[in-house]
Every structure is written in structure tokens, then in C-alpha cells.
Amino acid sequence: MTKKWTAWMIAAIVSLVLASGASAHVTVWPKEVPKGSYEVFTVRVPSETKGTETVKVELRIPDGYQAGRIQPVPGWSYSLERDANDRITSIVWEAEGKGLADTEFIEFKINGKVADDAVELVWKAYQTYADGSVVEWVGAPDADKPASVTAVVDGAPQADGHGAAPSGAADADKDHAADEAQTAAGGKPDTATLALSIAALVVAIAALIAALARRRRV
Numbered sequence: 001m002t003k004k005w006t007a008w009m010i011a012a013i014v015s016l017v018l019a020s021g022a023s024a025h026v027t028v029w030p031k032e033v034p035k036g037s038y039e040v041f042t043v044r045v046p047s048e049t050k051g052t053e054t055v056k057v058e059l060r061i062p063d064g065y066q067a068g069r070i071q072p073v074p075g076w077s078y079s080l081e082r083d084a085n086d087r088i089t090s091i092v093w094e095a096e097g098k099g100l101a102d103t104e105f106i107e108f109k110i111n112g113k114v115a116d117d118a119v120e121l122v123w124k125a126y127q128t129y130a131d132g133s134v135v136e137w138v139g140a141p142d143a144d145k146p147a148s149v150t151a152v153v154d155g156a157p158q159a160d161g162h163g164a165a166p167s168g169a170a171d172a173d174k175d176h177a178a179d180e181a182q183t184a185a186g187g188k189p190d191t192a193t194l195a196l197s198i199a200a201l202v203v204a205i206a207a208l209i210a211a212l213a214r215r216r217r218v
Helices: 002-020 169-183 191-217
Strands: 027-029 032-034 038-046 054-060 065-070 076-082 088-095 105-114 120-129 134-137 148-153
Touching: 027 120, 027 148, 038 054, 038 120, 054 105, 065 088, 076 105, 088 105
Parallel strands: 032 148
Antiparallel strands: 027 038, 038 105, 054 088, 054 120, 065 105, 076 088, 120 134, 120 148
């Protein structure tokens, strides 16, 4: 019984260690917004490939969101793609200089309106590095490179989007704080969490060795 329990504990801790070192994703915040609301969305882009820099990011605007304004970011230019109805369907940000190193991240903000009948917003993103490689964040939630998803829920929409804070702004700040440990260092795992996980793993292994030693003596 002791052996089984210890083995289970080791497996759980190993999973935690591996999860703490998982790749950082391109994400869009907030993760939940009301239908019909005017929202400022934040696109968070960590750069994580060593030896090269992130130089371009393309974000596909999902059906159910009407993007209206883009906040300028120093050192980056942007271009818009529109459909036949003049709706913005894609935003491409390009670095004017060297780009983002693997210890850096950046945030882009867009303002617009969530549709009254939207259910969820799936944000597909394409991250281009200076070496020519492209990371496509377009997969399902459980994929290795998932697209960021925002849930759209019933709620009281705002009257307009001029001069007022978006309804998701406070939630976005909370979400950012929760995610800060991973992305504050360019998407690298939190050092304290990793160290604690490794220490716990060492203790678990020691417990397993002791259990096996007692079994041999019996």
C-alpha cells in the first residue's frame, strides 16, 4: 500500500514539474466577457525560442467581435486586413527593430464590440521569428499549440465604448496577475514553483527508496 501511494505521489509531482516548464502561449484576455459589450482585449505574446527573436504577430479576429481601434505600441507597426464589408478580419504587428528576445514578452490592445449572439471567441494567432520559423497558435484547447478562447456569457452590455472602461477590464487585470508568474520572464516557468516541485520530487523518491528497503528486510 505504501509503495503504491508513493508511486502515485511521484507521478503527480513529476506531472507538476513538467507542467511548470511547459511552453508559454499567445493568449488573449479577458477570458470571459458579456454579450453585446464593448471590450478592450489584450493580446499577450511571450517570445521563447532561444537564438532568435519574435518579429511579427498576426491575430485573426473571430466572428462575433467587431474590432474598432488598435492601441499603438512603441517599436511596433501594425496593418489591418478587411473583408468586403470593411470588417477587420486580421491584425498584423511587426517589429520595427530587432524584435523580442526569448526573455521578453509584449502586449497589444484592441477595442471593439462583442456581438449580441456570440457564444465564444476563438483567437487564432501566428508568431513569426527572425529565423523564419512560424508558430501557429490555432489548435484545440488541449493541443500543444492551442488558440486562445474567450467565453461569451449573458450579461448587461455597455451603452457604448467611448470613454468608459470595458466591462472585462477588471477581470483582465485579475487574469493577468494569475498568469504573471509564467510570462513575466518571457514565458519561462516560475523559479520558486519549479524549485519547490523538484524538492518535493526528491522527498518522494527518498520515501520510495525507504519503503522498498523496509520491504526487503521483511
